Amino acid sequence: MTSDYAVLTEDLTKFYGQRRGIESLTLQVGAGEVLGFLGPNGAGKTTTIRLLLDFLRPTDGSATVLGLDPRRDKAALHRQIGYLPGELSFPGRETAGDLLRFFGAARGGVAWSQVTGLAERLDLDLSRPVRTMSKGNKQKVGLVQAFMHRPALLILDEPTSGLDPLMQQEFLAMVRDARDAGQTVFMSSHVLAEVQHTADRVAIIRDGRLVAVERVESLGKRAIRSVEIHFNDPVDPAEFDVLPGVSEVTVSGPVLRCTVSGRLDPLIKVAARHEIVDMLSAEPDLEETFLSFYYHSEGAGDASRAGA
Amino acid sequence: MLPALVRKTWRDDRRAVLGWAVGVAAFTTIYTSFYRQFQGAAELKQEALPQGMLDFLGIADMFSPAGYLQATIFSLVGPLLVLMCAITLTARTIARPEEDGGMELLLANPLSRTAFAGQRLAATGTAVTVVAAIPLLLLFVVVPRVGMDIPLSNVAAAGVGLIALVWCFTGIAFLAGAVSGRRSSVLAVTGVLAVAAYMANAISGMSDGWHWVRWLSPFHYFIGTDPLHTGWHPVELLILVAVGAATALAGVWAFDRRDVGV
Structure with missing residues (x-):
């Protein structure tokens, strides 16, 4: 060759x-x-x-x-x-x-x-x-x-x-x-x-x-993972919304759910101000990362085609 | 050892070739073996039909052995059978696998495009030639046996003419398939051309003003020279072969230059 x-x-x-x-x-x-x-x-x-x-x-x-x-x-x-x-x-x-x-x-x-x-x-x-x-x-x-x-x-x-x-x-x-x-x-x-x-x-x-x-x-490193944190007391979603890499924040009472792309550090630092009961972090799903290339870049037309 | 692709092409076409061979052989044998019995009926047929119709059907006279052979084997049904065989088999060289998807694995063989096209055509061309040679071979046996008074050299000239005619249309069919990659195009283009060529030859014999169109018709070079009466016409036969060779080469050239399987 x-x-x-x-x-x-x-x-x-x-x-x-x-x-x-x-x-x-x-x-x-x-x-x-x-x-x-x-x-x-x-x-x-x-x-x-x-x-x-x-x-x-x-x-x-x-x-x-x-x-x-x-x-x-x-x-x-x-x-x-x-x-x-x-x-x-x-x-x-x-x-x-x-x-x-x-x-x-x-x-x-x-x-x-x-x-x-x-x-x-x-x-x-x-x-x-x-x-x-x-x-x-x-x-x-x-x-x-x-x-x-x-x-x-x-x-x-x-x-x-x-x-x-x-x-x-x-x-x-x-x-x-x-x-x-x-x-x-x-x-x-x-x-x-x-x-x-x-x-x-x-x-x-x-x-x-x-x-x-x-x-x-x-x-894998830039993978998106979903994180669920159970606090002792209810929390304010606005506190987490603004963090870098954190999105899709939903709060129901003391339970926070969100997705994090990249490092977990900013989320952990803020969460640590509260009393934490439990924390779940799903393994990074490469499939989701892969799909994010279609869904999160350029226009909805691309996204709908990727889903087809 | 023959190239693998040639052997594969033959194996895939085996049934079709066998079917056509049996059909052409049966047709030739049945018509000629009952020459004597048909004689009476032939006279009736000739009397029943107007001269114009006889000309169109390529029937000169059905009384002489040569006229009978020309009317039965070489004028309409014989060429029709072998041409249909040639066109459908040639449609399988490129167009059919390209349409049904089998082309990808065939073309992935370690052969250049031109070698691929050449081997496919060589394999199919051989099979088509075998089928087209059947009337010639059978007539060599049947003509003396039933006592038809025709020189075997003239029979050979007509039989070889049929092969040359088939080569001519095989080349055209191959070109149509190599360019289009579609079976329907092969059948339509070559079929229409064959019918037009037959008509041109037939009409030119009927009306004087249209005499010249026969020069455009492969059928003229095949049978218009009346080989059963007049023997060999090498120039006319070579023209048929040349058209077949030129169109086949053009097909190989075109196939080497286009996208396949889009």
Whole structure:
């Protein structure tokens, strides 16, 4: 590999006629990194992925994948990529086994034990025709074909959709194994919880623009937590309303409820002036933090779309 | 070993190709094997129909063996069958997977766009050629056996002409699919062109003022030269092949330059 980056995009832009797909997306994914690519439906996740795979051609800007040009070096590049489409549809009527044999042969030969190993891990029956399979089982076939040739880069579009919780855990374990083996994983999702435990960083895209790229830990630091304090005597909400980072203050008698973003210190300092009976602080919910990107920035139109 | 994508294309098209092959073979065998029995009926048919109608149907005379073969196999139903086969199979190379979503996993194979399009076309082109060659192969057996008095070289010229005609429309169908990615476009564009080409050839024979339009019609280059009576016309056949090759190459070129699956 000639580059330290597995994926590098510069001002990557795609318009479908007048309609915007993505605009000026600049993003780096380090080799060996797991990146969660998050955003609501229609934000441009799949467009970005299709640009990286050369299914779409950029209107402007450029992408470099594994140090190669997606268009010029497509053949060499796709040999090193494992791709799981967001909307899976398999060509043909064969059994899962025959279909996977085709994918293996097309990629220059894949050890069959690799396929059976993955199938066993995901509890997938290879002797059944793919067409007759449930959505979840089709998703497993899709995962096996993406992982089977141990690609340097895995591009997974909504990988856990259709999988039951047990299989989602197994999938996440596969991602961790891939990272341990030095593979890079670029996975999109519209739910943070899905990538929270495996991703090193998350990139958040909204309305075709990259709004944030952060390490998962730092996302936690600026997380929003809900706090409930039981005082001995009734308190005045005005006292807490004005504190930095404190919002949604409600007081019913001696019980104060609010949400705090960032440090708890200002709230604790003020609360300590009263006699405290009990205090509850819910663990920071990354999901809420994630959603706050949609709800608390720029306009209600965005918020309603994020909720859709 | 053949490329995996070629073998996969054949496997996916297997049923359809087999169906068309059986249909074309049955059609050819049934019409020609009962040559003698049909002879009487053919005379009736020819007497019953006005000359203009006979011209339109491409029936010159049904008394001579060559006329009979032309009227039954090579004038209307034969080309119609193999062209329908070619157009529907070619619609599967790019347009169908692009519409049903299977394209993403096919295109994710480590092949350049042009290699992908080329292999899909090569696989389907071979299958289509096999189906289009069936009348030729069967006639080699049937014509001597039922005692039709036609030189086999002339039969070969007509049979190869049918293959050339099919290549011509396969190229056009491939171009339509490579540009649009839509099955309906492939069927509409190629279907309309095939019907228009047939009409152009038929009408040009009926009225003198319209004589020139035959030069626009692939059907003229295929059957207008009357190969069953006059034998080989290499220039006309090469024109058909050239149109097929040019449109196919244009299709590969166009597919390499557009967004796929939007």
